[in-house]
Amino acid sequence: xxxxxxxxxxxxxxxxxxxxxxxxxxxxxxxxxxxxxxxxxxxxxxxxxxxxxxxxxxxxxxxxxxxxxxxxxxxxxxxxxxxxxxxxxxxxxxxxxxxxxxxxxxxxxxxxxxxxxxxxxxxxxxxxxxxxxxxxxxxxxxxxxxxxxxxxxxxxxxxxxxxxxxxxxxxxxxxxxxxxxxxxxxxxxxxxxxxxxxxxxxxxxxxxxxxxxxxxxxxxxxxxxxxxxxxxxxxxxxxxxxxxxxxxxxxxxxx
Ligand code: PGA
Numbered sequence: 001x002x003x004x005x006x007x008x009x010x011x012x013x014x015x016x017x018x019x020x021x022x023x024x025x026x027x028x029x030x031x032x033x034x035x036x037x038x039x040x041x042x043x044x045x046x047x048x049x050x051x052x053x054x055x056x057x058x059x060x061x062x063x064x065x066x067x068x069x070x071x072x073x074x075x076x077x078x079x080x081x082x083x084x085x086x087x088x089x090x091x092x093x094x095x096x097x098x099x100x101x102x103x104x105x106x107x108x109x110x111x112x113x114x115x116x117x118x119x120x121x122x123x124x125x126x127x128x129x130x131x132x133x134x135x136x137x138x139x140x141x142x143x144x145x146x147x148x149x150x151x152x153x154x155x156x157x158x159x160x161x162x163x164x165x166x167x168x169x170x171x172x173x174x175x176x177x178x179x180x181x182x183x184x185x186x187x188x189x190x191x192x193x194x195x196x197x198x199x200x201x202x203x204x205x206x207x208x209x210x211x212x213x214x215x216x217x218x219x220x221x222x223x224x225x226x227x228x229x230x231x232x233x234x235x236x237x238x239x240x241x242x243x244x245x246x247x248x249x250x251x252x253x254x255x
Contacts, residue, residue, distance in 0.1 A: 002207075008039035008226070008253045009166055009210050011127055012240025013067065013095060023049040026243055027056040032153035033247035037061055038254030039233065043240070044095050044127070047081055054090040065127065067092035068101060071114035081102060083115075083122035093125040096236075097153060099172045109152035116153055116165075125164040127235060128153050129214070130193070134173035142171075146189060147196045159201045166210045167193055168235040174215025176237060179227070186213040187228030194230050219248035226253050 018026060023045055034041050044065040044134045045053045053064045070080035086094060096119060097112035112128070119126050130149040132142045146169065157165065169189050174181050181189075190211045198206035213225050214235030225231055233253060 001027075003229055003232065003244075004255065006208060006232045007210050008255060009042060009212060009245075010037075010039055010250050010253045011044055011065065011093075011095075011166075011168075011212065011233070011235050012089070012246055013044045013214070013235055013237045014046060014049075014240060015067070015100070015237055017241055018046065018049055020049055020052045025050050025057050026063065026241070027053060029243035030062065030246060031057075031060050033243055035061065035252045036254075037250045039250060041250055042093055042127075044093070050086070050089055063092050064090070065095065066091050067095045067098065068116055069094045069096070069119055069124070071111065071118040072212060073118070083118045083124055083138060086125055087122040091124070093127060093166075094119050095127045095129060095168075097149070098129045099131055099170060099175060103172070109149060112153045113155050120157065120161050120164060124167050125166070126211070127166045127170045129170050129235070131170040131172050131175075131215070137171065137173065142189060143192050144153055146193060150196045151200065154200060159205050162197070162201055162205050162209060166212060166233070167197070168212040168214050169193055170214040170235060176216070178216050180216040180218075180221050181213070183221075183224045183228055183231075186225050187230055190228065190230035190232075191219035217249065219245050219252070220251040222252040 023134045042063045066086050069083040096115045101107040130146045132145040136145045210232045212233040213231045217234045218239040
């Protein structure tokens with residue numbers, strides 16, 4: 001299978017931005033701008049915006065995702081949200097393992113794996129984030145780091161379930177810094193990740209998998225990044241907070 005046959009997916013990661021009224025306004029502005037999108041469009045919104053976003057995206061081609069979920073079905077986990085709670089409210093996807101969660105909230109490869117398992121068990125799709133620190137890139141161990149993160153995260157995930165996993169390569173040094181990986185760097189690591197999927201699941205699953213790049217992707221650099229053979233989409237932070245900017249990236253990914 002070649003790139004043209006894989007689903008292109010552009011996902012906006014709003015992080016901790018937008019109140020409910022702001023979310024509604026942004027989605028109302030975005031809806032008409034992406035109604036003819038030739039790619040899949042996902043918005044990953046704060047928990048408090050989920051209900052508003054699901055309602056605002058009804059009947060559109062925008063799918064709503066959360067930014068995290070807990071691994072337990074319920075229980076004494078103050079401040080957490082379970083995958084079942086998300087699924088029941090019409091949420092279809094969740095990000096798991098974003099570097100900000102790894103960096104600031106103690107997320108480990110083990111907890112990433114548990115969260116993915118819970119999300120899949122509740123019927124959610126997962127955008128799994130992996131990526132190296134600047135020091136790891138400089139030490140020449142990028143391939144090892146992202147391979148290990150991917151293998152650890154996908155333990156116990158079946159080949160069939162891989163249809164509900166999007167892999168997002170997000171070099172930590174490129175997130176929110178304005179410092180994008182070059183198209184060549186992004187393409188190279190996304191290719192390494194496809195190789196890892198091939199090792200784990202065989203060539204058919206690897207070739208069908210959607211692999212995104214994330215890290216300061218914007219309207220100006222999206223086309224070049226998305227032209228790479230192994231880059232099938234983007235996970236966009238800052239540039240997803242303004243409808244025209246996000247729509248321009250969606251346009252660049254449309255086939
Ligand atoms: P950025 O964030 O586009 O603002 O760099 C990307 C992400 O963290 O998903």
